[in-house]
Amino acid sequence: MATIGYAELPVPGGGDAPQWPGALAALATAIDEHLVQHAANQADRDSLYADAPLHTVVTADDSTVWIKTSSTENLWGTVYEPPGPWKPITLADGVMSVGGETAEYRIVGKRAYMRGRVGRVDENPWHGTGTVIAPTPLEARPAQRATWAGGQSMTGDPVTGVCRIECGTSIVWHSQDGASGGIWVDISGNYWLD
Numbered sequence: 001m002a003t004i005g006y007a008e009l010p011v012p013g014g015g016d017a018p019q020w021p022g023a024l025a026a027l028a029t030a031i032d033e034h035l036v037q038h039a040a041n042q043a044d045r046d047s048l049y050a051d052a053p054l055h056t057v058v059t060a061d062d063s064t065v066w067i068k069t070s071s072t073e074n075l076w077g078t079v080y081e082p083p084g085p086w087k088p089i090t091l092a093d094g095v096m097s098v099g100g101e102t103a104e105y106r107i108v109g110k111r112a113y114m115r116g117r118v119g120r121v122d123e124n125p126w127h128g129t130g131t132v133i134a135p136t137p138l139e140a141r142p143a144q145r146a147t148w149a150g151g152q153s154m155t156g157d158p159v160t161g162v163c164r165i166e167c168g169t170s171i172v173w174h175s176q177d178g179a180s181g182g183i184w185v186d187i188s189g190n191y192w193l194d
Contacts, residue, residue, distance in 0.1 A: 042066075050074040083108045089116070089171070091134045096121050098184050103133075105140050112140040113190040114171070125181025126152070129174040133187060136167055146191030152182035165189055 002011045009030045012023035037058045039045035045058050045066060052058075054071035057079075065079040089103040095118050097103050103116030118133055120126065150165040152175060163175035165187055173185050 045076070046074055078109065081109055086115070087137070089114070089134045089137060091118060092132045092170075094121050095119070095133055101186075103187060105137060107139055107193070110193050111190050112142070112146075112167075112193055114140075114165075114167075115188045117184050117186050119184040123183075125183055126173065126175070126185065127181040129176070131173045133165075133171040133173055133185070135170050140167075140193070141169060142167060142191055143194050148189035148191065150189060151186035153184045154182075167191060 003009060004011050010023065010026045012019070012027075037049060037052070037056060038060075039048055039058050040061050042060070042064075045060065049056060049058055049068070051074075052068055054068055056068040058066050058068075058076075060066075062082055064081050066076040067079055069075045069077045084106045086104040086106045089105055091097070091103055097116055098119040099117045101115070101117035103114075103118055105112055105114050107113075145166060145168045147164055147166045150163045150173070151161060152163045152173075154161040163173055163182070163185060165185075166172045166174060171187060175182060
């Protein structure tokens, strides 16, 4: 029987006429591994396609897309995963969200994203360095300490509009903020988890 295309799909010819049911079954079997398969979620994918051939593509109801990366094990690579929901960060005592910008985080793949603006509950300026903003949520804790530049209110002398946010087991503010300190800190940033 002849084949066609990159998938080498079997194409029955005139001499295959007596075996048409078998030829159609061979064609359906060959096409099956090249189709995008469907599952409700990862558990459903693992239950339905654990034995699928290498390079099988499966999509989930939430639009996640996986590709099978092993011909012998149930191993998958994630091609696309929708962003997780934003979740609130439980702030340290004496710290609150300010300016209508809630302190939140979300996980997308192997990255954690933070956003929000925080200040002191007593509304006094932040001074010095090493102030704990919040304990880092467990699922957002990086394997190694992460740092990024954060914004802060530009008060003080000299005026300093940028601070360093450090994330390990806690989210910590560091700044050389001048004599008057900073009224608020923007924690927006992202980092690798692994």
